[in-house]
Amino acid sequence: MAYGEWQNANPLTTRQQVADLVKGLLQALDTQFAAGETGITLGNTCAHYGPDIARMEGLSRALWGVFPLLAGGDTLPEAEKYLNAIRYGTDPQHPGYWGDTGPYDQRLVEMAAYGYGLALLDGRLTRHFSARELENLINWLSQIDDAQMPDSNWNYFAILVQMGFKCAGLPWQREAVERRFAMMEAYYLGDGWYSDGPGRPKDYYISMAFHFYGLLYATLMADDDPQRAALLRSRASLFAADFIHFSAADGASIPFGRSLTYRFAMVAFWSAAAFAGLDTFAPGVMKGIVLRHLRWWFDKPILDRDGILTLGYAYPNLAMCEDYNSPGSPYWALKTFLILALPDTHPFWQADELPLPALPAVRAITPADQLLVHSEGSRHAWLLTSGQLELNNYVNTEAKYTKFAYSSAFGFTIERGRYGIKHAACDSMLLLSEGDGYYRGRRGCDSVQTSDTHIFSRWSPWRDVQISTWLIPCGAWHLRVHHIDSARALHAVEGGFAVMHQPGITAVDERDGATLIASAVGSSCIVERSPRARLAGHVITPPNSSIMFAECAAIPQLSGELPPGEHWLCCAVAAGVSEPLSPDNAPRLTLTATSLHVSGADGETTILI
Structure with missing residues (x-):
């Protein structure tokens, strides 16, 4: 499926249109997904884990789109194929078994999707499994209970598994949840902000991990754990008042930090805020942030000719990716589609889409x-x-x-x-x-x-x-x-x-103490204010050095x-x-x-x- 078809066919204004977008993404994956397989092969590039785990990752990350569709009442022709993959992948006797996990194992990361599905669909997911199949699923997921993992947002993966068990009416361990929350409390910095572990950065993992999972927990576990639910909602409200400043009026977000190949996961927080009924901003404001963001992305060449999300940012670019990015990794972007678990009658979908509110400069x-x-x-x-x-x-x-x-x-x-x-x-x-x-x-x-x-x-x-x-x-x-x-x-x-450099289009104006560059994407200027003047000039970088465009970049400079x-x-x-x-x-x-x-x-x- 050509990228241009996605770009022009869907205005992304209603729940049905957003659901159609996700179904289209899943249909593209289905062409790579053989019946009876327990993973999806999406490419030949490598991560620090092997190809079998990468295939399992590709399948698991697709579930972040599958489960909210099913929770919202949509039918999905591919659903049975995913259910079979889960049955086979968690069966130790099956040749496609996903295997026993070890310390710092990527499969621990992907377990979060299954906890998510169990929690979001409650008993509607487990009824598709026989008693033996359900036991296999529980046993496989339970490996995360005492698993050794990075001291970071990974702790939430174990919480999501236990939350899934609880919401699906399965045996669960409250003490495991308490232990993981206690570890993450050490990361809390105040005013709604965490670091991603002791001494770690404050990047998009705070929005798309800590607060996304936290709002899921606060919503689905509100009756069982009301005090923590209220705390997580309060912190998310504080964070929202800051995080809205990361969004521009055209739907773009500020790229910063690692894992940018997850693309529209940048606004997954706002989907979780809508799901949780967070009232820091009106539903129409949150709807505008999410839908403009999706439109911004699908106006970019982020899909290959088969409709598969590529590795990169605003275009395919392996040079900016992490060593833990496999071909299936970008599908964590589907976390943003939690809003599809909300029915058409929900205030989020009923609200008129609003622009960003007036914000301080x-x-x-x-x-x-x-x-x-x-x-x-x-x-x-x-x-x-x-x-x-x-x-x-x-x-x-x-x-x-x-x-x-x-x-x-x-x-x-x-x-x-x-x-x-x-x-x-x-x-x-x-x-x-x-x-x-x-x-x-x-x-x-x-x-x-x-x-x-x-x-x-x-x-x-x-x-x-x-x-x-x-x-x-x-x-x-x-x-x-x-x-x-x-x-x-x-x-x-x-x-x-850095702005785009196109010969014959980009104009460079160098004068004493200043360089101004005008390009097709905007202009950039640097002006000397030093006591001792530097030489004004510019540099042209190689292609694929900007995360925003594949062309060379032009950078005004002083030296x-x-x-x-x-x-x-x-x-x-x-x-x-x-x-x-x-x-x-x-x-x-x-x-x-x-x-x-x-x-x-x-x-x-x-x-x-």
Whole structure:
């Protein structure tokens, strides 16, 4: 099925149209799904687990779409094939048995889908299994009870299995649920935010895992565990007031962190909020966020010619994927279709689709050390971040977590090589080299402070190089101020946002102290504000380096030589979706011994240093 057919055929405005979308995705999978098989083969790329587990993963993730359809009363021709796969996959005597699990096993992750189905369908799922088949399913899932797994959102997988048992009227272990919740309580940061384990990042796993599963639990276990249900709902409400700032008016979300190949799982939180009847925002607001987001995605080439979701972000791109992404991994995106468990008569479906509410231009999220900014009437959403170190060092960790800014319209670029600035993903980064072509930027931070007006971080790319950075939003612009104390001579390159480079279309305007690039997807500008001027220029990256478009990216930049000693580097940076940018409109900065004084179109701010 060609991507264009998906793009043009379905306006995605009603429950039936969303259900048709999911059925179409499942029909495409069915062409790869042989009768009697216990997995789905979707490709030949590899993850850190073997192909048998990858096939099991592909089947299991499809169930995130199958189960809400069935719960909502839809008929699904492929349903019996999935039920047979579950019967065979959990039968130790069957050649397609999914096997016994070990520590940190990917199959533990996929067990969440079966707990989800048991809980969502209550007794309507178990009645399809004989007594022996049901015993096999229970025994296979029960391996998760005491399984050794990462100290992270994985704990919720064990909770979902027990919740499924309870909702389906099967024996369950309350103590297992209590133990897992107790472990995750250590991750809670306040104001509705978690980290994904001790010292781990605050990324989309907080929305699509912690709060998604938490709202499922709060809804389906409300009678049995009312106190925890109320707590989870309260935290989700706090989180919602922040998380809405990650959405732009056109439906795009800000790409940040790992696992971006799960794509529209970015708004799974809002589907769970609708399912739970969370009232932080009106049903029409949540409906608008979800449906605009789906339209945004299905206007992108994310399906192959057979209608299969590809690995990548806004287009197929293996270079930005994680080592745990198999060909079936993207189907975790189907978590967003929990809304299909709601009938047509539900307030979510009955409500008129509403735009984003009026939001403040800047939202400080202190627990996540982020400033969320909306400009151009929320057509552009972007965040400034302190930089979060992902301890597992996944592929392109620095690009995914430690840049200064991330954009709903322009995303970010990834490294395509270890040598030379064009391969180094310099957008929204300050990169430093000893003149040998190898660049270092911000990775871990020694200290971080977040306020309503700015983010401060201190970081050290070498032991004898200390850098203090202030990120200051100012209307559609933001200012970056770096104090560098270096024992070595360095070459510095600082980049703005990355836009699409198309010869003959993209226009580059370089002048003293500023570069403005105008492209088919918008414009990007960087303006020098340092006491010691750097050279304005731009860099063209290789194709497939941007997560947003396959074409080469153009990045405005400032560069200069830094002898050993102390230096101040300052610049103003902006990107525009539809409104024109001009270096003449960039905010100005005055440095004193004790303060940074910022003046721009929106007023003046003084930050003590």
